[in-house]
Amino acid sequence: MRGGVTTVFFKEMRDILRDRKTLLLMILLPIVVVPLLLNSLISFVMEQQKEAETEVLEYVIFGEEHAPDLARAFAETKRLKKTTIESQEKLVAAIRSDEIDFGIVIPENAASRLAEKSQATVELHFDNASSGSRVESRVDDVVDEYNEELTKARLIELGVTSSRKRRAVLEPVRLSEKGTGDIREVLGDNVGGMLPYFFIAFCFMGVVYPAIHLGAGEKERGTLETLLLAPIPRHQIVLGKFLAVFSGGIIAVLLNIASLGTWIAIKAGQLRGTLGTMIGSIGWLDLTLLALMLVPVAAMFASLLLSVSIYARNSPEASSLISPFGIVMIVPAVLAMLPGVELNWFWASIPVTNISLAMKELVKGTMDYTMLLAIFGSSTLIAGLLLFFCTRWFNRESVLFRM
Amino acid sequence: MLQLSAITKTFRLAKRRKAAEEAVDPRERGRTFYALDGIDLEIPNGGVLGLLGQNGAGKTTLLRILSTSLKPSSGVVLCDGEDLTKNPLEIRRRIGFVSGNTGLYGRLTAREMLQYYGRLHGMQTEMLRERIDELSATLDMGAFLDRRNETFSSGMRQKVSIARALIHDPEILLFDELTTGLDVAAAESVLAVVEMCRERNKTVLFSTHHMDEVDQLCDRVAILHAGRLCFEGDADGMRQQAGESFLDKAFLKIIRAEPGEVAA
Numbered sequence: 001m002r003g004g005v006t007t008v009f010f011k012e013m014r015d016i017l018r019d020r021k022t023l024l025l026m027i028l029l030p031i032v033v034v035p036l037l038l039n040s041l042i043s044f045v046m047e048q049q050k051e052a053e054t055e056v057l058e059y060v061i062f063g064e065e066h067a068p069d070l071a072r073a074f075a076e077t078k079r080l081k082k083t084t085i086e087s088q089e090k091l092v093a094a095i096r097s098d099e100i101d102f103g104i105v106i107p108e109n110a111a112s113r114l115a116e117k118s119q120a121t122v123e124l125h126f127d128n129a130s131s132g133s134r135v136e137s138r139v140d141d142v143v144d145e146y147n148e149e150l151t152k153a154r155l156i157e158l159g160v161t162s163s164r165k166r167r168a169v170l171e172p173v174r175l176s177e178k179g180t181g182d183i184r185e186v187l188g189d190n191v192g193g194m195l196p197y198f199f200i201a202f203c204f205m206g207v208v209y210p211a212i213h214l215g216a217g218e219k220e221r222g223t224l225e226t227l228l229l230a231p232i233p234r235h236q237i238v239l240g241k242f243l244a245v246f247s248g249g250i251i252a253v254l255l256n257i258a259s260l261g262t263w264i265a266i267k268a269g270q271l272r273g274t275l276g277t278m279i280g281s282i283g284w285l286d287l288t289l290l291a292l293m294l295v296p297v298a299a300m301f302a303s304l305l306l307s308v309s310i311y312a313r314n315s316p317e318a319s320s321l322i323s324p325f326g327i328v329m330i331v332p333a334v335l336a337m338l339p340g341v342e343l344n345w346f347w348a349s350i351p352v353t354n355i356s357l358a359m360k361e362l363v364k365g366t367m368d369y370t371m372l373l374a375i376f377g378s379s380t381l382i383a384g385l386l387l388f389f390c391t392r393w394f395n396r397e398s399v400l401f402r403m
Numbered sequence: 404m405l406q407l408s409a410i411t412k413t414f415r416l417a418k419r420r421k422a423a424e425e426a427v428d429p430r431e432r433g434r435t436f437y438a439l440d441g442i443d444l445e446i447p448n449g450g451v452l453g454l455l456g457q458n459g460a461g462k463t464t465l466l467r468i469l470s471t472s473l474k475p476s477s478g479v480v481l482c483d484g485e486d487l488t489k490n491p492l493e494i495r496r497r498i499g500f501v502s503g504n505t506g507l508y509g510r511l512t513a514r515e516m517l518q519y520y521g522r523l524h525g526m527q528t529e530m531l532r533e534r535i536d537e538l539s540a541t542l543d544m545g546a547f548l549d550r551r552n553e554t555f556s557s558g559m560r561q562k563v564s565i566a567r568a569l570i571h572d573p574e575i576l577l578f579d580e581l582t583t584g585l586d587v588a589a590a591e592s593v594l595a596v597v598e599m600c601r602e603r604n605k606t607v608l609f610s611t612h613h614m615d616e617v618d619q620l621c622d623r624v625a626i627l628h629a630g631r632l633c634f635e636g637d638a639d640g641m642r643q644q645a646g647e648s649f650l651d652k653a654f655l656k657i658i659r660a661e662p663g664e665v666a667a
Contacts, residue, residue: 007522011511018510222506226567228472230523231495397473398415 004232008240012214016244022209026248030202030256035263037198042267052134056081058099062088063106067114070122073146074104080138095127102126102135117154195260195290195363196356197333199253203294204329206252207301208322210245215309216318224400238306238391245306249298254291261287286362289372293355293362296379300351301329303386307393313402336360348374351382405446405469405575405606410478412439412464430630438464440630442478446608448574451601453621453638454610455654460627462610463502466577469608470500482575496524499568501561502579509553513544513563516552517570524571531570538566542596558589565596575606582613594620614650628658 016022056079064071075082085094091103105123113120122143126135155166167174218224227237261284305322312318329352335341336356343357354375361367393399414436430437439461446452456462467473468480471491480487487494508516514535521531539545542562547555552563561581568576578597582590597620600607609621617624618638626634626641634641634657638650645653 004523007519011508011515011519014515015508015510220506221509222502222504223508225467225472225502226500226505226520226564227523229470229495229498229500230520231492231525232523233492401467401473 004230004236005239005243008232008237009243012210012241012244013247016210016213016248019209019213022213022248025209026206026252027255029205030252031259033202034198034256034260038260038263038267055079055134057101057135057138058083059102059104060085060091060094060100061104061106062091063108063110066106066108066110067120067122070106070143070146071104073142077138077142080142091125095125102139104139114150194337196336196359197330199256199290199294199359200297200329200333200352200356202256203249203253203298204301204326207245207249207298207305208326210248211302211305211309212315212318212322214241214245215306216312216315217309219310219312219400220314228400234394235391238387238394242302242306242387242390246298246302249301250295253294253298257287257291286365289362289367290359293358293372293375296376296383297352297355299383300379300386303383303390307386307390310390310394311399311402332356343368343371345371345374349378351379355379404448404481404483405444406479406481407442407444407446407469408479408481410439410442410465410468410475410480411437412461412468412473413437413476428629437630439468439475439627442627442632444625444632444635446606448483448606449601449604450622451597451607451609451620453617453624454608454627455612455617455624456610456627457658461630462627463579465627466500466502466579466608466610469575470498470577471495472500496571497573498575498577499571499573500577500579501564501568501581503561503581503583504579505564505567507552507555507560507563507567510551512549512551513555513559513566514548516563517566520567521570526571534570534572535566538569541599542566543592556589557584558586558592561585561589561593565593569596573605576600576608578607578609580610580612582611582616614654618650626654626657628661631661633657633661 016026058081059074060083061071061074074080083100085091085100085103088105091105094100095103103125105125107121107123110120110122124136124139126139128136151170152166155161155169160166160169218227228234230237305325308321308325309318312321332350332352333356335350335353341347341353341357343354343361347357348354348371358367358372358375361371416431416434416436428436430440442461442465454462454465464473468475469487471487471494474488482494482497485494507513508519511519517535517538518531521534526534535548539548542565544559544562544566547559552560555563565581581593581597585593594616597607597609601620601622609616611617621638623637624634624641625632634644636644641650641653641657642648645656647653647656
C-alpha cells in the first residue's frame with residue numbers, strides 16, 4: 001500500500017505528463033532551445049569573423065596629391081577598393097546611402113606638415129552608427145603601418161638607427177602582462193555568467209505549469225474539496241504536490257543540461273581554437289555539479305509557486321500572480337553577471353545569485369568547494385522554509401475557500 | 404448519530420459594505436458574515452435527511468462543516484460522540500461527499516480516478532478492483548470506465564463523482580444539490596443511488612431545491628434560512644405547519660414567516 005505522499009505524487013505526475021503544454025515547456029524546449037541558441041550564436045560569431053576576413057570595403061579619397069604615399073598605402077591594402085564620387089560635398093550622402101563604406105580627406109596642408117616633420121591630420125568619414133568598428137579598425141591598420149614607416153624614417157634621420165633604440169624612444173616603459181587565468185577561466189568568466197541564467201529560466205518554466213495545474217487548477221476543476229476530504233494529513237497532500245512540481249523543474253533542468261552536454265561532446269571536436277578548447281574543457285562532472293546546484297533552486301521555485309497558485313481562485317489569476325516572479329527571478333541571476341560580483345560568503349547566502357555565481361565558477365573551473373556546501377545549505381534552508389510556509393498556507397480556510 | 408450544537412460559521416468580508424447594502428442582508432455584521440448562526444440539529448443513523456433552503460441559505464456551508472473541510476467558528480459537531488474537529492482524519496474515513504460542483508480530473512480515466520481516491524483511503528489493490536467493479540455495475544459505468552473524464556457528459560460526470568464518494572463504502576453520505584444541471588434520465592439514475600444508500604441503512608444528508616425529490620426520498624427534512632434552522636420534521640409536518648398541500652408552497656410559506664425575509 002502506498003503512503004499519502006506517494007499516492008498524490010504519482011497521480012499528479014500522471015496528470016502533468018498528459019498535458020501537452022507542460023510537456024512542451026518541461027521536455028521539448030529544454031532539449032531543443034539551448035543547442036539551437038548556442039549553434040546560432042557560434043554561427044553568427046563565425047560568420048562575422050569570416051565576413052571581416054573577406055569583405056571588400058569601398059572608399060574614396062580626396063586630396064590624394066597632398067599625401068601620395070598614404071594614398072598608395074590605402075591603394076595597396078588588400079580588400080580595400082578605391083572608387084570615385086562626383087564631389088567631396090556628396091561624401092556624407094554617399095556613405096549614408098551605402099554607395100561607399102568610407103572616405104578619406106587629406107587636407108591641403110598635409111604635404112607641408114609632413115615635409116616639416118610636424119603632425120598632419122587626415123579625416124576619416126564613415127557611418128559610425130552601423131559599420132563603425134570594422135571600418136575604423138581596417139583604416140587604423142593602414143594608417144598605423146604608414147605611421148610606423150614614417151616614424152622609423154624620422155628616427156633614422158635623428159640618428160636612432162637600431163630597432164631596439166627606436167622601441168626605447170617610442171615606448172620607454174613597456175607593460176608586460178602576465179595573466180594567471182587559463183583560457184577556460186577567461187572565457188568561462190564571460191560565458192559562465194550566461195549559462196546559469198538559461199538553466200534558472202528553464203527550471204522556472206518547468207515549474208510554472210505544474211504549479212498552476214496542481215494548485216489553482218484543482219480549485220477551478222472543483223477537485224480540491226474532494227481531495228481535502230481524503231483521510232490523510234494536509235502536509236502529505238502538499239508534499240505530494242510539491243514533489244510533482246519540483247520534479248517538473250528538475251526534469252526541465254536535467255534535460256537542459258543533458259542537451260548541453262551532448263552538444264558540447266559533438267561541438268568540442270568540431271570547433272577549433274580557444275572556443276573549442278574552452279568547450280572541450282567542460283566535463284560531465286562539471287555538468288553534474290551544475291545539475292546539483294539547481295536542485296535547491298527547483299525546490300524554492302516549486303514551494304513558492306505552489307503557494308501562490310493555491311492562493312489564486314483560478315488558473316488565469318494564478319498565471320497573472322506568477323508572472324511577476326518570472327521577472328523577479330531574473331534579477332538575482334543577472335546580478336551574478338555584473339562585474340565585481342564574485343562568489344564570497346556574503347553572496348553565497350543570497351538565493352539564486354549564489355547558485356548563479358557558483359555555476360559560473362564551475363564553468364570557469366575555479367570553484368571553491370567549501371563554498372558549495374554553504375550555498376547548498378542556505379538554499380536548502382530557504383527552500384525548506386518556503387515549503388513549510390506552503391504547508392501552513394494549505395491549512396488556511398481563507399486560502400483554500402477564498403471568495 | 405450526528406449531533407450539531409450551536410454551530411456558527413462566520414467569514415470575514417473583504418471590505419465593509421455601504422450602510423445601505425448592509426441593511427439588505429442581516430447576516431452581515433460589520434466585516435463579518437454569518438453563514439450559519441446557532442444551528443442545533445440531530446441526525447440519527449440511517450435514513451435520508453433532506454436539507455432545504457434558498458441559494459445562500461447555508462446548506463453547502465453546513466455540509467462542508469460535516470465533511471470536515473470547514474471548521475465551525477463556534478459550536479460542536481459530534482459524530483457518534485466524537486468531536487469532528489478533534490479527529491477529522493477518522494471522520495473522513497466514514498464520510499462521502501458529493502456536490503453539484505464537484506469536479507473530476509479530466510486527464511485521468513474514471514477508473515484511474517477511483518483508484519486514486521481508493522488508495523488515499525488506504526484500500527488494497529484487490530479490494531479496490533472489486534469495489535470499482537461493484538460500483539461500475541451499480542452505477543452502470545462499464546461503458547465509460549476507461550475513458551478520460553474530460554470526454555464525459557454531465558450525467559456521466561455525476562456518476563463518477565458519486566462512485567468516487569462511495570469508493571470507501573462510507574457510513575455517512577453528504578449530497579449537495581446532486582441533480583443540478585442533469586437531464587431527467589441522468590437525475591433518475593443518480594436518485595436511484597440515494598435510494599440504494601437508504602436501503603443499505605446509510606445516513607444520507609441530501610440538499611436539494613426539488614420538492615419532488617424530497618417527497619420521493621427524504622425521511623426527514625430540515626430547512627435552513629439565512630443561516631438559521633427554521634424547520635425540522637418530515638414532509639407531512641412541513642405541509643401541516645404551513646397549511647399547504649404542495650410541498651414547494653409549504654416551503655415558501657415557512658421561510659417567508661422567518662424574520663429577515665425580504666419580500667419578493
